[in-house]
Amino acid sequence: MTRDDARKRARELAAEHRSRGDAVGWFEKLYVEAGGDAEHVPWADDEPHPLLVDWLAREQVDGRGRRALVVGAGLGDDAEGLARVGFAVTAFDVAPTAIEWCRRRFPDTRVDYCVADLFAAPHAWRGAFDLVFECYTIQALPLAIRERAFEPIANFLAPGGTLVVVTRGTDAHLDPHELPLPLTLAELARFEALGLERTSLLDAVTGETVPLRRFRAVYRKR
Numbered sequence: 022m023t024r025d026d027a028r029k030r031a032r033e034l035a036a037e038h039r040s041r042g043d044a045v046g047w048f049e050k051l052y053v054e055a056g057g058d059a060e061h062v063p064w065a066d067d068e069p070h071p072l073l074v075d076w077l078a079r080e081q082v083d084g085r086g087r088r089a090l091v092v093g094a095g096l097g098d099d100a101e102g103l104a105r106v107g108f109a110v111t112a113f114d115v116a117p118t119a120i121e122w123c124r125r126r127f128p129d130t131r132v133d134y135c136v137a138d139l140f141a142a143p144h145a146w147r148g149a150f151d152l153v154f155e156c157y158t159i160q161a162l163p164l165a166i167r168e169r170a171f172e173p174i175a176n177f178l179a180p181g182g183t184l185v186v187v188t189r190g191t192d193a194h195l196d197p198h199e200l201p202l203p204l205t206l207a208e209l210a211r212f213e214a215l216g217l218e219r220t221s222l223l224d225a226v227t228g229e230t231v232p233l234r235r236f237r238a239v240y241r242k243r
């Protein structure tokens with residue numbers, strides 16, 4: 022299966038589920054259909070996101086003695102990247118099959134992989150993390166529910182904690198029904214409205230599989 026086929030199938034599944042009023046159930050369906058073959062998972066890159074790796078190196082991040090949380094962990098590469106620089110990492114995903122897959126891929130991992138829904142996350146995670154990493158989860162949520170995604174993410178941060186968001190970026194939503202739907206800077210500004218301070222913004226066309234405009238926004242909780 023090519024990456025384009027995988028994207029096409031993901032869009033079909035998302036549309037099918039949305040027509041039944043279910044914005045999130047298609048992720049589990051996609052992971053089940055993939056049957057352990059990452060070629061079927063359009064966002065599987067077998068390595069931590071290059072914009073995360075670049076930020077960790079640039080900031081000379083040392084995670085030892087600090088806790089990190091990965092939102093919508095997918096197949097776990099970002100979580101493993103954060104564990105490698107010393108963080109005690111919790112990584113969650115709403116899709117049980119993704120979490121089982123992470124545990125199978127990384128049998129000796131120090132990452133705590135768990136099934137959880139961003140919209141009903143454990144209370145104990147509130148204010149508990151020095152670093153929160155979100156990559157491509159918000160953009161995969163339809164507009165009707167994504168506006169509720171910002172607050173729980175901001176709330177995971179401990180005082181002084183850092184949030185790193187990597188997402189496709191756009192100036193305007195041309196087709197609000199198409200997923201993934203890149204984020205605008207106005208949408209990202211919700212994090213500031215929730216009391217975070219933006220400390221950097223990268224707005225660039227970056228390579229990976231397809232050259233696309235991406236944002237890497239970094240925030241600090243006061």
Ligand SMILES: C[S@@+](CC[C@H](N)C(=O)[O-])C[C@H]1O[C@@H](n2cnc3c(N)ncnc32)[C@H](O)[C@@H]1O
Pocket residue numbers: 045048049064065066092093094095096113114115116119137138139140155156157158161
């Ligand atoms: C587009 S994928 C990106 C995965 C990963 N962050 C990456 O960059 O490879 C979005 C992920 O978020 C998960 N997800 C979607 N809605 C979620 C929710 N409400 N709570 C937790 N995870 C969710 C999906 O199951 C999927 O693994």
